[in-house]
Amino acid sequence: MIAFLEKELFQESFPTYNDLQGMYFSQYKRMASGYLKKIYEQDRDAFNQKFADFLEKEIDENREGYLESLLHFTINNRKKLPIIIVDNTDEFTLDFKVQIFQLCNSYRRKVKLCMLMFPVTDKSAWSFSKTDIFTIHQSKSFFLPTPSPREVFRKRIEFLNKTLVTAETAKRREYLSSKGIRIELKDISKFAQVLEDIFVENNFTAKTLGELTNYNIRAIMSLSKRIITSPVMRIEDLITSYLTTEPISYAKFIDALLRGDCTGQAKLDTFN
Known part of the structure; x- marks a missing residue:
């Protein structure tokens, strides 16, 4: 949190001495008018060194106080x-989630003008309901609809296409099919269209994965990896789907889902 705030707030991604002097100006005035007044009036350099020592100790040792500042x-x-968003905590224990929730709430209460967003699944919300965490901390709960798996896949594939670097897509990629036919792909970003055809354009694919996992997005993505790296999904099948725009059959999709990627390490390396 400290590193993120420093990056967002300061041009150099860390506060300068003047920035720190502004952040701790009340302490600066207290030291100048209080127990270090004589040094402040008689030797400004010595006072500045005292204040610099205070800053060093505050930043290095009092990290919680520095975050509050x-x-x-x-x-x-x-x-x-400030908006603190704590996501992806469902994989951790209840005790860990409670501690994180309490820590962020303590800062929200200290600085007053701060928003805390703590997305949780129904399972985590049910676990929280058995504790006093919601009664101790003032909060409001909002129930959001489950995202569509098709939209999740669409967003992931859009991100994939945007992040494929030019140097990578410019390389010649050659694959050898089971019949010994050498196939060359010069544009990986277009080949990523195959993934979109399987998981986005086919209505049954995303719907089936959603129903199998009770629309748990993490589980859906895990199953999608299991399917695309399965030996059932041969390179020639994917290329045929890409060239003819014909979707992968439902039977092949289910077969890949059942068999998984037991011998699919080479296929996984291919798509990596």
Whole structure:
């Protein structure tokens, strides 16, 4: 959280001395007018060294206090609203999730103008309901609809196409089919269209995976990897689907789902 805030708030991705002096200006004034007043009036360099030592100790040793100061600086100096989003906690234990929830809530209460978003599944929400966490901390619960698996696949494939670097797509990729036919693909981004045909354009694919996993997105993505790396999905089948725009058959899809990627390491390396 500290690293992210520093990157977003400061041009150099870390605060300068002047930034830190502004963040801790109340302490600076307290030291200058209080127990270090004589040093401040008689030897400004010595006072600045004392203040620098204070900053070093505060930043290196009091990390929680430093984070609180960054949040206050975000609100009061930059006039921005901190929003803490804690996602993907469902794989962890209930105790861990409770501790993270309490930690973020403590900062939200300290700086006052702060929003905490803590997405959880129904299972985690049910676990939380058996604790006092919702009564201790003021919060509002919103129930969001389950995202469509087809839309999740579409977003993933769009991201894949955008992040394929030019150097990678410019390479010649050759594959040897089971019949000894050498196939060359010069544009991997277009070949990614095959994945879209399987998981987006075919209505039954995303629907079947969603129903099998109770629309758990993490499980859906795991099953999709199991299918695409399965030996049932041969390279020539995928290329045929790409060239003819004919979708993969439902029978082949189910066969790949059942068999999995037991011998699919080479296929996985191919798509990596």
